[in-house]
Amino acid sequence: MRRIQYLLLPSLLLTCNGGGSSSSSVAPPQPTLCGLLGDAVASDVKALNLLKNREAAPGAVNVAITFPALLQPGSDTNRFSTADGAEIEAVVYDVLVGGVETANCHATDALNRDTHIELVLDGGHLAPSQRIIVEVTPRWRATLAASGTDWSTTALASLKGKRVRIRGWLLYDFEHADQSENTAPGKAGNWRASAWEVHPITAITVLANPALDASNWNDGHAGEIERD
Numbered sequence: 001m002r003r004i005q006y007l008l009l010p011s012l013l014l015t016c017n018g019g020g021s022s023s024s025s026v027a028p029p030q031p032t033l034c035g036l037l038g039d040a041v042a043s044d045v046k047a048l049n050l051l052k053n054r055e056a057a058p059g060a061v062n063v064a065i066t067f068p069a070l071l072q073p074g075s076d077t078n079r080f081s082t083a084d085g086a087e088i089e090a091v092v093y094d095v096l097v098g099g100v101e102t103a104n105c106h107a108t109d110a111l112n113r114d115t116h117i118e119l120v121l122d123g124g125h126l127a128p129s130q131r132i133i134v135e136v137t138p139r140w141r142a143t144l145a146a147s148g149t150d151w152s153t154t155a156l157a158s159l160k161g162k163r164v165r166i167r168g169w170l171l172y173d174f175e176h177a178d179q180s181e182n183t184a185p186g187k188a189g190n191w192r193a194s195a196w197e198v199h200p201i202t203a204i205t206v207l208a209n210p211a212l213d214a215s216n217w218n219d220g221h222a223g224e225i226e227r228d
Contacts, residue, residue: 028150031112031138034105041102044174049103051082051171052114053139057202058085058169065170067121070132071193076182079196080170086198087167090119091212092159093131104138112138115153117201118192119166123212128191129181133173134166134198156204161214163207171199 038049065086072079098114100106107113115136120126141151177183177195184190 028141028145028148028155029111029152030145031142032107033112033139033142034107038102039105045102048171048174051169052103052135052137052199054169054200055139055143058167061085061087061167062170067119067132070196071121071130073182073185076194076196077172077177080172082169082171084170085168086170087165088119088132088134088198089163089165089207090132091122091163092161093118093120093126093214093217095153095157095160097153098135107138110153111141114138114199115141115151115156117156117159117166119164126217129193131192132194132197133176133192134168134201137200140200140202159204159206161217162211163209165203165205165207166198166201167203167205168198168201171197173197173199 036050036053036055037046038053040046040049062081062084065080065084065088067088067090070088094117096116096118097110098104098116100108100113104113117134117136118131119134120131136151136153136156144151173195176192178187179190180192180195181187181190182194
């Protein structure tokens with residue numbers, strides 16, 4: 001598949017028209033990181049945590065991995081590869097503190113947990129089964145904090161309703177396959193379209209396209225610790 005090569009630069013949250021979080025004179029908080037394996041015991045979870053905790057940005061992206069491609073219905077377990085970088089454009093539906101998990105050594109404070117960003121195609125496709133999950137990890141939060149950029153969940157919450165470009169590594173989170181519409185079609189309580197994610201996110205760009213009115217998007221969990 002055709003790929004686009006990018007010059008490797010420090011990843012920043014870029015802003016257009018006043019959106020998002022950017023560098024400021026106030027130093028962002030620094031997470032306390034655990035090891036790349038986290039505190040996982042099972043070998044398959046250790047392997048998953050190594051992917052979640054990748055520290056280098058992808059040097060290339062697979063241009064076939066678009067937001068509509070991730071939303072395509074049908075069993076998608078083997079549709080993509082975790083060796084691929086991805087860059088997708090979508091609208092931020094919500095920003096949440098991630099759950100307590102082995103990848104972050106069961107940290108309980110928000111700073112040392114992932115940030116879950118729920119993406120939708122547009123304001124007409126808001127159902128849980130039409131959302132793709134992308135994640136900021138404490139490791140990348142620390143990287144951005146070192147350059148003065150705040151990727152805390154609180155700061156990233158300002159992205160809700162904005163159209164963004166997300167860049168990072170593709171990840172199949174098998175722990176959520178039974179909560180994803182593509183791999184558990186029609187199951188009550190599905191809260192995502194696919195178990196495929198962009199995780200970790202290594203760059204976020206707020207696009208110039210007009211933001212959408214997200215004032216009525218709250219389905220009862222906005223800002224709460226909700227997803228693991």
